[in-house]
Amino acid sequence: xxxxxxxxxxxxxxxxxxxxxxxxxTEYSAFYDLxxxxxxxxKTITPEPKIGNPPPRLYETQAGMLNSIGLQNPGLNAFINxxxxxxxxxxxxxxxxxxxxxxxNLFAMMIRHLEATRMVxxxxxxxxxxxxxxxxxxxxxxxxVVMRLISELRPLTDKELIVKLSPNVTDIAxxxxxxxxxxxxxxxxxxxxxGMALDYQTGKSxxxxxICGYSGPAIxxxxxxxxxxxxxxxxxxxxxxGGIITWQDALEFFYxxxxxxxxxxxxxxxxxxxxxxxxxxxxFLEKHDLDLCDLIGKALIPA
Ligand SMILES: Cc1cc2nc3c(=O)[nH]c(=O)nc-3n(C[C@H](O)[C@H](O)[C@H](O)COP(=O)(O)O)c2cc1C
Numbered sequence: 001x002x003x004x005x006x007x008x009x010x011x012x013x014x015x016x017x018x019x020x021x022x023x024x025x026t027e028y029s030a031f032y033d034l035x036x037x038x039x040x041x042x043k044t045i046t047p048e049p050k051i052g053n054p055p056p057r058l059y060e061t062q063a064g065m066l067n068s069i070g071l072q073n074p075g076l077n078a079f080i081n082x083x084x085x086x087x088x089x090x091x092x093x094x095x096x097x098x099x100x101x102x103x104x105n106l107f108a109m110m111i112r113h114l115e116a117t118r119m120v121x122x123x124x125x126x127x128x129x130x131x132x133x134x135x136x137x138x139x140x141x142x143x144x145v146v147m148r149l150i151s152e153l154r155p156l157t158d159k160e161l162i163v164k165l166s167p168n169v170t171d172i173a174x175x176x177x178x179x180x181x182x183x184x185x186x187x188x189x190x191x192x193x194x195g196m197a198l199d200y201q202t203g204k205s206x207x208x209x210x211i212c213g214y215s216g217p218a219i220x221x222x223x224x225x226x227x228x229x230x231x232x233x234x235x236x237x238x239x240x241x242g243g244i245i246t247w248q249d250a251l252e253f254f255y256x257x258x259x260x261x262x263x264x265x266x267x268x269x270x271x272x273x274x275x276x277x278x279x280x281x282x283x284f285l286e287k288h289d290l291d292l293c294d295l296i297g298k299a300l301i302p303a
Contacts, residue, residue, distance in 0.1 A: 003285040004278070004292050006038070008237050008260045009185035011094050012123055017250070017277050020241045020264030021098040021124060021164070022069060023215075026090060030047050031271045036278060038260055039094040040087065042079075044126045046099075049075035059197050059206040064216025064243070064263050066071035066195045066206045071100060071129070078112055078123040079236060084119050094121035096162065098199040102132045111156045122160035125153070128168075128191050140166045140191075143178035150182025162239060165230075167219075169297050173233035174225050180234045185228055188262070190223045196214045216265035219243045222257050231257025231297055245269060247280025254292065257298040 002052055004015035006172075013039045022043045024122020028034060052072025059066040074083065087095055097120045101107045107125065114120045127140035127149065139145050150163060163179040165172055167190040176187050195214025197206045240258035244250050245266045253261050266273035285292060 003290065004282060006158065006259050006292055006296075008039075008122075008239055009162075011039065014095065014156060015278060015281075016026040016254070016258075016260040017274055017281070018096070018239065018260055018262045019274065020262040021126065022071075023264040024267050026087070028271060028274075029090070032275050032298065034090065035092050035270035036275060037091075037093050039096050040091050041096045041124060041262065042083075042087070042098050043073055043099045044071050045073050045076055045079045045110070046071055046129075047076050047101055049073065050079065050117070051093055051166040054110050054208045056206060056208055057212070061195075061197060061214075061216075061218070063218035064195075064214055065268065066197055066207055066212045066214055067192070068209045068258060070209075076113060077140055080117055084117060088119045095119065096122040096124050096160075098124040098126050100126040100129045104133065104149055107153055108156060108272065111153055115157055115159075120159060122156065124162045124164050124188055125149070126191070128164070128166045134211060138166065140164075140175060141169055143174045146175055147182040150179055150184050154183035160185045162186045162188050164191055164227075166191045167193050167222060167226055167242075173229050175232050176230040180236050184236060184257075186239060187234065188236045189230060189240070190219070190226050190240075190242040193219055193222065193253065194251070215242070217243045217245055220245075220249060220252075224252055227253055227258050228256040228299060228301075235280075244277075245273065247277045247284065250277055250281060251284065251295065255294045255297070257297040257299070259296055 004018040053070030057068040130136040163184045192213030220243030227240045229274035240253040241262035
């Protein structure tokens with residue numbers, strides 16, 4: 001009996017530990033066999049190649065990391081022709097492809113092309129990008145836009161549709177409900193928060209673009225609260241992330257309602273964050289004679 005097995009919608013995972021989009025690549029196979037993962041999540045792919053934002057675009061803070069990568073990626077065609085076949089050859093675990101686009105039609109075009117490869121197990125829709133059909137406001141800011149987007153994409157695939165939400169909204173539960181009613185199979189949360197860092201002596205930004213994405217241990221309590229909030233609002237499962245560094249952090253997210261978790265910034269601190277997390281979770285469950293599913297959503301919140 002595998003105590004760590006879990007279900008994320010249509011995906012049966014051998015364990016709940018995945019990696020956060022954009023923080024992980026096959027380079028980590030220098031440290032361990034990537035087939036120990038619950039699932040592999042790709043960097044977000046866009047219709048065309050992107051060179052990303054100008055440097056400097058990474059900065060370490062007291063308790064986290066600022067990044068302004070700007071969705072640098074090789075674009076859909078190169079991903080389909082080069083990266084995806086390589087991933088498929090190397091991995092036996094589910095491959096979750098993260099995609100983003102500036103319009104519903106472009107999202108749909110990406111799914112059609114990726115479906116034709118028959119190499120994708122699930123799609124993670126990164127809805128934090130600007131929507132050109134809606135004055136450049138990110139898709140994920142507006143519940144109605146999210147519902148419309150998912151209901152347009154839903155008929156294009158039977159594969160797991162995961163909607164990845166931004167915490168930079170007034171009420172993340174509303175957005176999650178909209179994704180659910182549009183036909184999403186699961187919710188991933190949270191993407192990075194807005195952040196910024198300045199040199200106190202000169203006032204100069206440490207990141208070329210100024211405002212950027214904030215991740216790592218500092219955002220864990222926020223991610224945990226959002227996980228709990230969303231788990232109370234929707235019936236579909238949650239893939240949680242945001243400041244998870246250790247197996248103890250991961251357990252908190254299962255109690256808060258996550259069916260699986262992703263390690264992001266943790267991989268920068270510790271290249272063996274995934275195997276360390278798996279070992280700790282397994283030992284904990286063995287010691288207490290529990291299965292992972294016994295813990296999911298079992299947070300004790302005294303009134
Ligand atoms: C360097 C870097 C690049 C990222 N790139 C992406 C990306 O391409 N797509 C995406 O959906 N999220 C991206 N993220 C956000 C992460 O997937 C994750 O949601 C966020 O960092 C919170 O998790 P963490 O605190 O464990 O890192 C990126 C984060 C970092 C630090």
